[in-house]
Amino acid sequence: MFLKKLLFKLIRRYKPRSYGWFNSYSTWQEAQNQCSGYNSDAILKKVKTSTLKVKSGEAVFERDGVIYDQIYYSWPLLSQLLLAASQNNGQLSVIDFGGSLGTTFFQNRVYLQQLKKVQWSVLEQGNFVTTGQSEIAGNGLDFFYTVEEAIQNKGEHQVLLLSCVLPYIEKPYELLDYLLKFSFEYIILESTYYNYQPYDRICIQKVDPVAYDASYPCWLLDYEKVKTIFLNDYTVLTEYETGIHFYLDGERVEYKSVIFKRKDSLQN
Structure with missing residues (x-):
């Protein structure tokens, strides 16, 4: 069994790949110099x-520009959103x-439409x-x-959602320190991958060309270090592995989700 696992790791490590996660860099700029970037008109x-x-109903679901014939729900995420709404009339x-x-938003709109009111504010790159x-x-x-x-335009928001965003900042x-100043009731780090080792690491991600042709620098952050940022003011409601993963250095890298609630709102 040990030899079988070792052989599997060696195959994962040395099998040629044209896309995925690669290498390790000392600075973000060093990795960025070897990437095409995300700010592309073709991607947009x-x-x-x-x-x-999807908006018009011609397609069921899209992610990263790829159309799917069914919706892949994150049931824990949807449950938390509906719970937050239930606690807010x-x-x-x-x-x-x-x-x-x-x-x-479109992934969950069948359920969101059942609520009394929904305000969904997307923050993105300027062209998006x-x-x-x-x-x-x-x-x-x-x-x-x-x-x-x-x-300013829509008032205070209950929930801050970051779906696999942190690796690409x-x-x-610094972003987390900035966002914490707004004292959201809930913060959800949804389906984000982290380093399989307990430290932060910079890599390059080459996107599967089925989605689009791009490459960019990314962080594999230390999961426990990220969690610690929140723990002065927030408590962990739940955390879980999503079942999505990839391999780096022959090691399995998991996507994880964690949901926080502000401590002073726990009685609500």
């Missing part, structure tokens, strides 16, 4: 085309940081926000450039 065009089909307000053109505002927004879905702008801990 593909995501927009797929999202418009059937109303839900979400800031979806890095939410593309509303993937998660501009497109979202002009072609996608409606029925509670809006697009903003900053948290401040979203709050150059300074993720």
Whole structure:
């Protein structure tokens, strides 16, 4: 059995791959210099085309511009969103940081439509926000450039959602410090991958060309270190592995989710 596992790891480590996660870099800039980046008009065009089909009902579900013939739900995430709404008179307000053109909103809209009121504010790169505002927004879905702008236009939001966002932020801990200042009642780090070792690591991700042709630097963060950032003001409601994974250095890297609630709101 030991030899079988060792052979499996060696195959994973040395089997040639054209996409996935690669190498280790000392700085973000060093990795970025070898990447094409995410800020591409071709990527936006593909995501927009797929999202418009979902919005109109021509397609069922899209993720990263790829259309699927069924919706892949994250039931723990949806349950938490509905629970948050139930504690707020059937109303839900979400800031979806890095939410593309509303993937998660459309993924769950059959359920969200049953609520009394939904405000779903997506924060994204400038070209995505501009497109979202002009072609996608409606029925509670809006697009903003900053948290401040979203709050100014739509008021305080209950939930902060970050779906696999932190790996693609150059300074993720600075971002978290900034977001914590807004005192969201719930913070959800949804389906995010972390390093299989207890330290932060910078890699390059080459995207499966089925989605689009791109490569960019990314963090494999230390999961426990990330959690610690929240624990002064928040408590962990639940944490779990999503079942999604990939391999790096022959080791399995898991996607995890964790849901926090602000301590001073626990009685609610």
